[in-house]
Amino acid sequence: MVDDEVHIIDETDNYTLKIDYPIFHIKKVDDLVVRYVKNKQDEFIDTVKKIDYKITAKYDFILNVSFNNYKDIIDIKMNTFSYTGGAHYVRDDSTYHYNKRTNKFMQLSDFFIDYASFEKIDDLAYAYLMKLNEKELRYNFNETWVRKGIASDNINYEHFMFKDSGLEILFPPYQIGPWSDGEIKIVIPYDKLNELLKEEYRGEASQVKEEVLVPEIRNLEKYADKKLIAFTFDDGPNTRTTNILLDNLEKYDARVTFFVLGSRIDNHAEVLKRAFLQGNQIGSHTYNHKNLTLLSDKEILAEINDTNAKIKEITGEIPILIRPPYGSTNAKIKQLSNLSTVLWNVDTLDWKYRNKEKVCEEILNNAHDGAIILLHDIYDSSVEGAIMAMEELSKEGYAFVTISEMATLKNRNLNNQETYFNFK
Ligand code: ZN
Secondary structure (H helix, E strand, C coil): CCCEEEEEEEECCCEEEEEEEEECCCHHHHHHHHHHHHHHHHHHHHHHHCCCCCCCCCEEEEEEEEEEEECCEEEEEEEEEEECCCCCCEEEEEEEEEECCCCEECCHHHHECCHHHHCCHHHHHHHHHHHHHHHCCCCCCCHHHHHHHHCCCHHHHCCEEEECCEEEEEECCCCCCCHHHCCEEEEECHHHCHHHECHHHCCCCCCCCCCCCCCCCCCCHHHCCCEEEEEEEECCCCHHHHHHHHHHHHHHCCCCEEEECHHHHHHHHHHHHHHHHCCCEEEECCCCCCCHHHCCHHHHHHHHHHHHHHHHHHHCCCCCEECCHHHCCCHHHHHHHCCEEECCCEECCHHHHCCHHHHHHHHHHHCCCCEEEEEECCCHHHHHHHHHHHHHHHHCCEEECCHHHHHHHCCCCCCCCCEECCCC
């Protein structure tokens, strides 16, 4: 289980930078990740340094690393999105597959019985792309482009992961279709694949588990004459730190709201499920944490819809709230998202201070009835500072509620076109 992460965040007049990556405690893998991070970060900072004109929008750099475990293999997927002017974010996708038994990195063909078996991958990929094409009207594949992008060469199959459901293959934008189609994902189930794979890598036909999660619902009457605060936590979920928070909420009869990133859900699914089951509210913080105002309509929709789908996969529910990264939104984004926008009126700057006493102090100094407090549950100091503040505030007669509970108690409707900073 990987549960340690590094979080680097920076904000200047010219740019925002956000880097999140796990520590695997495997030297070869950690060295690879750190080298990748350093190269990409340096490249971005160099570009920013060269700016000698007034920029219209802040440059932005996002780097996240996700992983997958399958038998002896760890897949490490590194993604960079950098915006340095121009029409859109530039992305880099790099995926590696490390075998813990042999201490070597592997390519897709290494999983197959022989190269001839591997060469059947393009027909399989083609069949599943065509299925996708039929199912999702947004794609309009061009035969020549697709055939070239799926030719059975390891270079075309860098981004794969063996999942429970089968072999998941990702094609970055441009590989098999236009930029606007975004990243394209197919899953080839094991029953189509096993006869081609080496015995030790064969998988089982996946069974779809139909699990209905019923969160705890509480009677709000007893909070009717209390002062109310909505604690909100962005940028998670994060298994270790979010769990610390969840361990403590019950003590203060507290429920909070999490604005989660779609890109983190696969690696932190259990803690998200736990948060939901405890009656906390789950909202969207988009998939990759891009500044939505810099994106095309199609890209905005992908950021929002992919996150909704991931949240639904875990909780069974589509969220009704969104907090756009950096609080950056406009009328078009609101209309496309069709979710209520929730910002904040108490900013603890917890990401900057990373000091629990300071976080607690900021909360206590600014606490008031109807407040929405901005925090990030990926830092120990934020989680601990919030718990310390709850201890004090509960003595002062405050109750801690989710955004929806707050709206209900304040007799307010949550409207999709509105932006909520607080509930007075
Ligand atoms: Zn954020």
